[in-house]
Amino acid sequence: MMKSDLEMKSNHVFLFKEGSSKFVNLLGGKGAGLAEMTRIGLPVPPGFTITTDVCREYIKDGEAVLDKISHEVDEKLKILEKETGHLFGDASNPLLVSVRSGAPVSMPGMMETVLNLGLNDQTVKGLIAQTANERFAYDAYRRFVQMYSKVVLGVDGKKFEDLIEAFKEKLGVKLDTELDKDTLKELVVAFKRLVRAETGKAFPEDPRLQLKTAIKAVFESWNIKKARNYRRIFKIPDDLGTAVNVQVMVFGNMGEDSGSGVGFTRDPSTGENRLYGEYLLNAQGEDVVSGARTPQPIDTLGKKLPEVYEDLLRVSRMLERHYKDMQDIEFTIERGKLYILQTRTGKRSAQAAVKIAVDMVEEGLLTEEEALMKVEPEQLDQLLHKRIDPKVDTKVIAKGLPASPGAASGKVVFNTDEAAKLGNAGEKVLLVRPETTPEDIHGMVAAQGVLTSRGGMTCHAAVVARGMGKPAVVGAEEIKIDLEKETFNIDGLEVKKGAIITIDGGSGQVILGEVPTIEPELTTEFKVLLGWASHARRLGVRANADTPEAAKNARNFGAEGIGLCRTERMFNAKDRLPTVQEMILAETEEDRKRALNKLLPMQKNDFKEIFRIMKGLPVTIRLLDLPLHEFLPKLEDLLVEAATLRSTGVEEDAFKEKERVLKKVMALSEHNPMLGHRGCRLGITHPEIYEMQTRAIFEAATELSKEGVSVELEIMVPLVSEANELRFLREKIEKVANDVMEKFKVKLKYSIGTMIEIPRAALTADEIAKYADFFSFGTNDLTQTVWGYSRDDAEGKFLHNYLNNKIVADNPFETIDVSGVGKLMRIAIESGRGAKKGLKIGICGEVGGEPRSVEFCRKIGLDYVSCSPFRVPVANLAAAHAELRHK
Numbered sequence: 001m002m003k004s005d006l007e008m009k010s011n012h013v014f015l016f017k018e019g020s021s022k023f024v025n026l027l028g029g030k031g032a033g034l035a036e037m038t039r040i041g042l043p044v045p046p047g048f049t050i051t052t053d054v055c056r057e058y059i060k061d062g063e064a065v066l067d068k069i070s071h072e073v074d075e076k077l078k079i080l081e082k083e084t085g086h087l088f089g090d091a092s093n094p095l096l097v098s099v100r101s102g103a104p105v106s107m108p109g110m111m112e113t114v115l116n117l118g119l120n121d122q123t124v125k126g127l128i129a130q131t132a133n134e135r136f137a138y139d140a141y142r143r144f145v146q147m148y149s150k151v152v153l154g155v156d157g158k159k160f161e162d163l164i165e166a167f168k169e170k171l172g173v174k175l176d177t178e179l180d181k182d183t184l185k186e187l188v189v190a191f192k193r194l195v196r197a198e199t200g201k202a203f204p205e206d207p208r209l210q211l212k213t214a215i216k217a218v219f220e221s222w223n224i225k226k227a228r229n230y231r232r233i234f235k236i237p238d239d240l241g242t243a244v245n246v247q248v249m250v251f252g253n254m255g256e257d258s259g260s261g262v263g264f265t266r267d268p269s270t271g272e273n274r275l276y277g278e279y280l281l282n283a284q285g286e287d288v289v290s291g292a293r294t295p296q297p298i299d300t301l302g303k304k305l306p307e308v309y310e311d312l313l314r315v316s317r318m319l320e321r322h323y324k325d326m327q328d329i330e331f332t333i334e335r336g337k338l339y340i341l342q343t344r345t346g347k348r349s350a351q352a353a354v355k356i357a358v359d360m361v362e363e364g365l366l367t368e369e370e371a372l373m374k375v376e377p378e379q380l381d382q383l384l385h386k387r388i389d390p391k392v393d394t395k396v397i398a399k400g401l402p403a404s405p406g407a408a409s410g411k412v413v414f415n416t417d418e419a420a421k422l423g424n425a426g427e428k429v430l431l432v433r434p435e436t437t438p439e440d441i442h443g444m445v446a447a448q449g450v451l452t453s454r455g456g457m458t459c460h461a462a463v464v465a466r467g468m469g470k471p472a473v474v475g476a477e478e479i480k481i482d483l484e485k486e487t488f489n490i491d492g493l494e495v496k497k498g499a500i501i502t503i504d505g506g507s508g509q510v511i512l513g514e515v516p517t518i519e520p521e522l523t524t525e526f527k528v529l530l531g532w533a534s535h536a537r538r539l540g541v542r543a544n545a546d547t548p549e550a551a552k553n554a555r556n557f558g559a560e561g562i563g564l565c566r567t568e569r570m571f572n573a574k575d576r577l578p579t580v581q582e583m584i585l586a587e588t589e590e591d592r593k594r595a596l597n598k599l600l601p602m603q604k605n606d607f608k609e610i611f612r613i614m615k616g617l618p619v620t621i622r623l624l625d626l627p628l629h630e631f632l633p634k635l636e637d638l639l640v641e642a643a644t645l646r647s648t649g650v651e652e653d654a655f656k657e658k659e660r661v662l663k664k665v666m667a668l669s670e671h672n673p674m675l676g677h678r679g680c681r682l683g684i685t686h687p688e689i690y691e692m693q694t695r696a697i698f699e700a701a702t703e704l705s706k707e708g709v710s711v712e713l714e715i716m717v718p719l720v721s722e723a724n725e726l727r728f729l730r731e732k733i734e735k736v737a738n739d740v741m742e743k744f745k746v747k748l749k750y751s752i753g754t755m756i757e758i759p760r761a762a763l764t765a766d767e768i769a770k771y772a773d774f775f776s777f778g779t780n781d782l783t784q785t786v787w788g789y790s791r792d793d794a795e796g797k798f799l800h801n802y803l804n805n806k807i808v809a810d811n812p813f814e815t816i817d818v819s820g821v822g823k824l825m826r827i828a829i830e831s832g833r834g835a836k837k838g839l840k841i842g843i844c845g846e847v848g849g850e851p852r853s854v855e856f857c858r859k860i861g862l863d864y865v866s867c868s869p870f871r872v873p874v875a876n877l878a879a880a881h882a883e884l885r886h887k
Contacts, residue, residue, distance in 0.1 A: 100114075
């Protein structure tokens with residue numbers, strides 16, 4: 001009978017049959033999965049879970065906690081003994097167990113599993129008697145000593161592998177399975193000798209001491225470096241703790257009718273509805289993922305053990321119906337009988353996530369709203385990655401398994417720390433390793449993609465890369481890697497560190513050099529899912545687009561308008577920058593207007609193209625925001641050029657012109673340009689600039705109106721901090737607008753608003769609202785002025801340190817700072833709408849496409865978010881999630 005919440009929390013150790021998936025925070029993901037599978041009748045070896053509460057107590061109080069729970073552990077062991085007919089620690093009839101960690105969320109950085117625990121020089125004889133298989137017993141024993149010593153005692157795992165290789169070389173064999181019973185006996189002795197040499201102590205023979213120290217090692221693993229790094233990268237709380245799962249052993253290495261494997265109920269790369277995975281006969285679980293032996297595709301199991309394969313298909317269908325999601329399962333076959341050791345929601349590529357969600361609606365497993373919640377918004381970003389242009393000839397130098405889709409080029413780097421350093425500094429690198437482990441996570445995060453010479457489709461590199469949305473090619477066995485020389489060799493071709501290669505995670509190809517790529521094609525399922533999201537959300541989704549090309553992308557990805565068109569981006573184009581500089585360097589107002597008249601048709605044509613593409617959807621155009629010196633050469637460069645000209649004795653006129661530009665740049669340079677002469681301040685002191693831009697906007701709109709193209713126009717004034725700034729500029733904008741409309745005999749509907757990006761603007765929003773038809777939060781500058789951080793300086797110099805030391809929980813430039821910036825946003829919304837009912841309010845800062853920020857925007861009542869075109873699908877789904885969670 002399943003216990004109540006209260007009873008569950010009053011104890012520390014629970015049998016699998018006492019729990020359920022309801023208690024995932026207490027039992028951890030693995031323990032809750034084992035409990036739930038036991039509850040619904042799947043073939044799960046019995047066992048028990050020590051709760052996450054105990055882990056938290058251990059971290060706080062130390063080893064005394066292990067003594068506190070020892071009687072509960074003993075009670076549960078007695079129950080397992082009764083159920084199995086074996087006795088823990090008994091020399092003639094031993095019970096063996098596995099010990100696994102299991103946090104509430106999946107964490108690759110946690111402790112590896114210890115199998116066959118309970119073996120010693122006496123109990124191994126009992127195992128021989130139970131199985132009548134001496135070779136199997138000593139194989140299990142050497143595995144236990146190897147795993148326990150590495151995981152619990154901290155002995156370098158490579159030293160055990162080196163011993164195994166030495167024994168294989170001595171016998172002239174290649175595989176571990178070719179080692180005979182006498183050699184395995186010798187290995188056990190050699191392993192124990194190594195343990196004494198490395199630790200100064202004998203290998204522990206007492207099974208209860210083995211169990212106690214393994215439990216302790218699980219708790220200790222919660223705070224090891226790789227686990228902390230993983231939690232920091234993926235923003236997992238530090239106070240969750242991990243559970244410990246102790247489970248009766250079943251053996252996959254008892255012959256050719258036994259084996260171990262991992263499987264997914266659907267293809268985790270494509271989403272295809274088929275059983276997908278790998279297995280090895282006569283093997284234990286770690287053999288499948290270690291890369292030591294090449295696993296077999298799971299569909300071949302049907303030919304070798306057809307009844308087991310049918311059982312596996314039945315269990316897969318049952319798990320999907322129960323969990324309403326694709327599952328990742330671990331299984332063992334012992335003498336023709338299938339056992340399920342784990343199930344969890346399977347990590348999948350973005351393409352697979354979308355297809356699985358849509359397919360499950362068609363299959364009747366999910367509703368549309370449930371399907372939307374099965375896809376994480378950030379995953380959609382992966383679908384927009386480029387892929388290799390099929391028309392381009394490529395030099396394929398190797399082929400591995402296509403473990404995670406997408407293509408990536410970069411410099412070859414073999415060292416994980418170096419990959420992290422270079423990648424974080426902005427260089428494109430590919431991490432190349434024989435195989436990856438949880439210790440490599442920081443390098444994988446920073447790299448463009450991963451290439452390994454060992455491993456299968458379910459190895460560490462494959463699973464982690466898929467979860468990150470990074471391309472990965474694994475198991476490229478023809479690549480011979482030399483980590484010391486930092487090279488890899490393929491049939492005589494040597495590729496050194498720093499060479500450029502490309503990997504294609506969709507085909508498994510490794511290509512020499514950088515290869516051209518093309519934009520991805522959006523699948524039917526992708527469009528269907530986004531249609532459901534658009535229907536489910538209340539919050540509008542626009543795009544930040546400054547060019548016609550960006551506007552086209554915005555429409556293709558479903559944007560409902562443009563929330564920010566930055567006109568200075570148009571000024572920076574190479575074909576017009578000289579004219580912009582001419583305008584800035586003008587000595588008289590007449591000269592400045594002459595240059596502005598040259599710019600006007602350029603800007604007008606840009607606006608016409610954008611309006612035409614958006615076809616009546618709202619377009620918010622921000623007038624010039626950047627300070628003028630941004631469009632001129634850098635002061636340092638000009639000083640060097642002027643000094644060079646003077647020393648070379650050039651013509652006087654050339655030197656004077658350079659000196660004139662230098663003087664202008666010096667006059668325009670500011671101590672703090674971000675807070676200086678820019679935005680509306682520039683528009684007030686040089687109104688002719690904003691007048692030219694306004695004229696270009698309205699002439700473009702009126703000309704299109706005459707062509708029958710509808711335009712919904714919103715003009716945004718940047719950097720307002722005082723209501724009178726907006727009042728002053730609104731009058732000038734309206735005057736130019738009226739002049740143009742009168743000239744063309746066209747009446748246009750338009751609105752004038754402002755960015756709220758200065759704290760004072762947020763605090764005086766009621767006053768500003770008198771002159772504004774809309775607000776749009778510019779959270780980039782608002783965050784800088786609220787925090788007193790220069791974004792570039794903070795991110796380049798100290799913010800990473802703040803994040804590592806948990807001085808701040810999140811980068812405030814990546815997600816809205818709710819308690820600071822968010823509080824000002826709330827004030828501005830309340831006071832702005834208090835002064836002008838129905839005031840339209842949106843956000844156009846870079847966080848407008850970040851899911852947590854989108855949810856906050858919905859919560860505080862914004863009308864829309866605006867983000868880069870390629871983030872529009874992410875914002876769309878995030879807005880749907882926010883609405884569904886609110887329901």
